[in-house]
Amino acid sequence: MKKAIISFVLLMTLIVTLLSIDNMTKNRFSTLEKTNDLKELSVLDVLLELGEKKPNHYLIKANQDSVLMGYEMVNFGQLKDKSNARISKFFVCTDCHNQVIEVADLSAETTDDRLSYGAKNDLPFLPASTFYGMYNKTHWYNGDYALKYGDLVKPTRDTLINAIQLCAVQCSQGRSLKDWELNAIMHYYKSIEFKIKDLNLNQSELNQLLTDIATHNTRSVEILKSKYKSINAATFGDLQPKQPDNYSADLKAGEYIFKNGCLHCHGMGKDITNFEFDNDKLTLSFLESKLKKHNSYSVPYIVRKGTYSVSGRKQYMPQYPLEKMSNTQLFDLINYIKSQSK
Amino acid sequence: MFKKSIVLISILLSGFSFSQDKIWDTFEGTRALSNHSTEMLYKRNMEFRVSHKFGDIAGDNGGLQNFYGFDNLADVRIAFEYGITDNINIGLGRSKGVNERTGVVDMFGKIRLMQQEKKGKPLNITYVSSLAFSYKEASTDSTSSNYYQTPTERLIFTNQLVISRKVSDRLSLQFNAGYHHRNLVTFNDVNGLVFTGGVIRYRFTKTVGLITEYNRVWNRSEDTEQKNPLAFGVELLTGGHNFTLVVSNHQGVNENIFLSNTTSDWLKGQWRIGFTINRRFKL
Numbered sequence: 001m002k003k004a005i006i007s008f009v010l011l012m013t014l015i016v017t018l019l020s021i022d023n024m025t026k027n028r029f030s031t032l033e034k035t036n037d038l039k040e041l042s043v044l045d046v047l048l049e050l051g052e053k054k055p056n057h058y059l060i061k062a063n064q065d066s067v068l069m070g071y072e073m074v075n076f077g078q079l080k081d082k083s084n085a086r087i088s089k090f091f092v093c094t095d096c097h098n099q100v101i102e103v104a105d106l107s108a109e110t111t112d113d114r115l116s117y118g119a120k121n122d123l124p125f126l127p128a129s130t131f132y133g134m135y136n137k138t139h140w141y142n143g144d145y146a147l148k149y150g151d152l153v154k155p156t157r158d159t160l161i162n163a164i165q166l167c168a169v170q171c172s173q174g175r176s177l178k179d180w181e182l183n184a185i186m187h188y189y190k191s192i193e194f195k196i197k198d199l200n201l202n203q204s205e206l207n208q209l210l211t212d213i214a215t216h217n218t219r220s221v222e223i224l225k226s227k228y229k230s231i232n233a234a235t236f237g238d239l240q241p242k243q244p245d246n247y248s249a250d251l252k253a254g255e256y257i258f259k260n261g262c263l264h265c266h267g268m269g270k271d272i273t274n275f276e277f278d279n280d281k282l283t284l285s286f287l288e289s290k291l292k293k294h295n296s297y298s299v300p301y302i303v304r305k306g307t308y309s310v311s312g313r314k315q316y317m318p319q320y321p322l323e324k325m326s327n328t329q330l331f332d333l334i335n336y337i338k339s340q341s342k
Numbered sequence: 343m344f345k346k347s348i349v350l351i352s353i354l355l356s357g358f359s360f361s362q363d364k365i366w367d368t369f370e371g372t373r374a375l376s377n378h379s380t381e382m383l384y385k386r387n388m389e390f391r392v393s394h395k396f397g398d399i400a401g402d403n404g405g406l407q408n409f410y411g412f413d414n415l416a417d418v419r420i421a422f423e424y425g426i427t428d429n430i431n432i433g434l435g436r437s438k439g440v441n442e443r444t445g446v447v448d449m450f451g452k453i454r455l456m457q458q459e460k461k462g463k464p465l466n467i468t469y470v471s472s473l474a475f476s477y478k479e480a481s482t483d484s485t486s487s488n489y490y491q492t493p494t495e496r497l498i499f500t501n502q503l504v505i506s507r508k509v510s511d512r513l514s515l516q517f518n519a520g521y522h523h524r525n526l527v528t529f530n531d532v533n534g535l536v537f538t539g540g541v542i543r544y545r546f547t548k549t550v551g552l553i554t555e556y557n558r559v560w561n562r563s564e565d566t567e568q569k570n571p572l573a574f575g576v577e578l579l580t581g582g583h584n585f586t587l588v589v590s591n592h593q594g595v596n597e598n599i600f601l602s603n604t605t606s607d608w609l610k611g612q613w614r615i616g617f618t619i620n621r622r623f624k625l
Contacts, residue, residue, distance in 0.1 A: 089386070089624045268366035271384040274622070276367070277548065280511045286548035315624070 038206060038213075039197035043136060043224060046196060049213055050221050055138070057160040062190040070188025073181060074099070074131065084181065088174025090315040095265055095272055096128040096171070099192060106133070106199060106228040111326040115253055118260065125261035127306075127320040128171075129232045134160070135186075135193035136228065141166065143234035144321065161186065173314040199227035234321040237304045239294070241327045250328075254336025257329060265317075273317070281341065288341035291334060299337060303330055365458040368466055368508040370584045371620060372423065372431070372452075374516060374541040375555040375575045377597050380466035380506040382454050383425030386625050391435070393419045393595040393618040395588075400611025411614050416440070416593035421448075424625075429454040440594045440603045442488040443498070445478035448596050458508060466506045470520075474498040474598035487528045495526035498598040506541075516541035522559070522601045530565035537601055549579040553586075557601060571604045588616040 038046075048054060072080045077092040102123060103113040118125050134140075140163035141153040149170060156163035161182050168174050177185070201209065205223055212220040259279060265272040277283040290297040296307050296317075306319030320330075369379035372389065383389055397414025398404035404411050421435025431452040439446040450472035458466045475497055480490035490496050502520025509515060522535040539557035546552070553575045562568055573590035591608045594600035595616070606612035 269364055271387070278366070278511075282511045282545060282548045289547075 034210075038210060039195065041196050043194040043196060043199065043228070046209070046213065047221060047224060049216075050218050050224075051216065052221060055160070056158075057135070057186055057189075059186060059190045062187050066184045066187035067191040069181075069184035070186070070191075073185060074188060084178075085175065087168050087177065087181075088172035090174070091172040091272065093131070093167075093172070094124075096126050096318055098123055098126055098130040099132060100130060101132050101198060102130045106194070107226060109229050109232075109323075111323065111329060114324070115256065115329060119253070119256045123260065124264045125257050125325075126264065127318045127324050129324075131189060132192045133194045133198070133228065135189040136230070137232060138230045140232075141234075142231055144236040145234050147236060160189070171318065173309055173316070194228060199224065201227065233323050235323060236319060237322045237327060237330075239301055239304050241300055241304065241330055243331055244328050247328060247331055249335035249339075250332045251336050251339055253329060254332035254334070254339075257325070257333045258336055261320075261325075261333075274313075274315070279340075284337050284341040287337050291337070299334060300330060303333070363460040363462070365460060365466075365508050368458065368506050368514045369516070369541075369543060369553075370551065370577050370579050371586070371618075373586075373618065374543070375553055375573045375586060375588050375618075376571070376590065376592065376595055376600055377518065377539060377541075377555060377557065378450075378452065378468070378470045378502070378504055379516060379541070380454070380468040380504050382428060382452065382468070383423060383431050383622070385425050385427045387425045388623045388625050389423045389620050390623070391419070391421045391423065391618060391620040393417075393421075393437075393616065395590070395593055395595055395616035396614050398606070398612050398614055399589075400613075404611055416614055416616070417595050417599070419448075419595045435596065437594070437596050437599065439476060439478075440599050441605070442481065442486055443474075443476050443599055443603055444488075446474050446476050446596065446599060448472060448474040448598055458506075464507065466504075466508075468504045469502075470504060471501045472499070472596075472598060474596060485528060487524075487526060487531070490526060497525045498602075499523045500597045500601065502537075502597075512545045514541075514543040516543075518557075522598070524602060528566075531563050532561060534561075535559045535602055536561050543577075551577045553577060559601060567605045568602060569604045569607055571600045572608065583619060583621040586618040588618070589613055590616060 044055075044058070069079060072078070073084075073087060074093040077088060078084050078086045100123065102118060103109050104117045105113055115125070117123070137160070139157050140160060141149065141156045146153050149166070152166055152170060156166045164182055164185055165177055168177050196209075201223075205220075209220045209223070211217070263279065266275060266277055268276050268278050270276065287297070287299055291299060294301055296302050302317065303320050303325060307316040309316045367381075369381045371379065372381050372383060373379055376393075395416035395418070397408055397411035397416055399411045403414065408414055415438065417438050417440055419435050419437035421433055423431060423433035425431050432450065433452075434449045435447070437446045437448065438444060450470060452468060452470045454466070454468050456463050456465060456467040458464060476488065477496070478488070481488045483489060500520060500522045502518050504516065504518040506514060506516035518539045518541075520537055522537055524533055527533050537557050537559045539555065541553060541555045543551050543553045555573045555575070556570065558570045559568070569591060571590065571592035573588050573592065575586050575588040578585045578587075591606040591613045592600040592604035593606065593614065594603050595618075606614075
């Protein structure tokens with residue numbers, strides 16, 4: 001009898017909790033009156049409201065304590081109070097990933113846009129995708145990453161949590177994350193998911209979205225999805241890239257890539273790589289002298305191939321896929337090195 | 343609000359790290375050639391060092407019969423050094439030793455007091471304190487410098503201030519001054535030696551540089567055959583480790599040994615080839 005009462009109470013508590021969560025979500029959307037109210041909403045929440053399926057990493061709400069823990073692990077490699085072990089002794093996530101939007105137009109995410117937006121906002125020019133909006137993607141370790149990691153990418157392609165784990169163990173050559181650490185990082189991702197305001201919807205699209213939410217019309221789903229890339233493609237470039245047709249050097253772009261890309265990790269005093277350098281003539285002359293070589297000191301080679309983890313040297317450099325540095329940009333970098341080495 | 347705070351913290355942190363504008367890489371390694379440079383290991387970095395000196399190139403112990411010194415071993419030191427922080431390093435090594443000071447275990451602590459900045463601090467200043475202990479059996483000859491009667495007599499100390507400046511991308515200069523003390527010396531020697539030294543490094547390329555290192559002891563006893571250590575070297579940076587090729591009159595590879603145990607004379611062909619190779623690991 002006692003057991004039956006306890007079970008009944010627990011069941012009722014669960015039902016009340018679920019109903020209140022459902023009501024919270026409904027209330028948030030039922031009070032929408034102006035398009036300005038829409039802008040702070042999460043894109044995923046709006047899509048769910050319009051009938052889309054929840055992803056398997058879905059979180060109802062970002063827990064602020066977990067967000068902070070996730071933020072610390074992403075930025076410092078462990079909690080700031082050092083109560084957990086370092087994820088990697090070689091890297092932290094921010095060595096390769098930005099935490100902010102990298103392009104003006106999320107619907108296209110072109111390399112030109114990435115460079116001009118990054119230069120304008122003085123962002124690091126990094127080989128991996130930003131964590132901002134990572135929560136909204138549907139596939140990870142796409143395209144040619146299968147060439148690098150083989151079957152390891154298979155469990156990551158449709159499961160964000162597996163992608164985070166692969167990144168921790170393989171990319172950063174660190175340890176496996178514990179469940180609570182993965183959970184905290186996921187909450188951090190949730191805190192930097194896409195908002196409606198990030199998608200650059202025009203007024204008529206916002207009006208339509210407002211109407212569609214009120215009427216549960218799914219018309220706006222395709223509009224929303226067309227405003228950002230749900231997959232970050234990755235195509236590995238040729239190790240001996242050919243200069244693009246009608247190419248004219250943009251040394252400013254090359255300088256930005258060198259300073260905000262190469263020096264982001266190789267800069268003096270960073271202790272990220274085994275080869276540190278500065279923007280001085282000695283370095284640039286050295287790099288210029290190696291441009292035609294086919295080894296890891298050659299800029300085009302290392303940009304396109306990176307280095308690989310080997311016995312005794314686990315730490316390695318990720319390559320820039322064509323989606324993160326186009327061949328035009330690579331030649332801008334090469335020409336900047338040439339111009340500064342004389 | 344929370345996200346804004348995070349962004350604000352990020353901006354402040356990134357601004358802080360770049361506002362330092364420090365000068366790095368005044369020397370490629372933590373040693374100029376044999377003596378310490380002002381360079382430090384990063385926090386949690388460990389360096390494995392092997393320093394080796396061959397026998398005399400020329401003179402009675404050199405020439406073709408000894409394959410210009412390659413058949414002989416003057417000294418060898420194997421050491422591990424570690425960055426507790428970016429500004430505090432420690433090290434532990436073992437070397438064969440020279441003359442009567444053999445079987446030497448050495449250790450040191452090194453503190454960076456100042457780092458050169460692009461605009462601001464003009465110099466790198468480092469303080470190094472090291473000691474060496476010879477564990478080999480004591481001599482029974484009471485006139486010998488290893489006629490140890492107590493363990494403390496086996497100790498040798500060297501304390502020095504090392505000051506450097508990276509003058510340009512190619513040129514670095516270093517000056518060092520210190521006090522070297524041996525607890526036990528022969529009757530005609532002095533225990534405490536005051537020394538100064540200088541280093542010039544000139545880099546031809548990013549990875550190749552020439553280095554000259556000289557140390558002068560000012561109060562050496564005239565009754566000993568000790569000479570001032572002088573060395574020339576080429577440093578080669580290969581990424582992850584650097585390689586230094588040295589030609590020197592001193593046999594010892596540790597400051598506790600070569601400052602007071604250099605008896606080789608350049609003019610008599612008593613100079614030798616040596617090398618140091620190191621490898622850094624992240625812990």
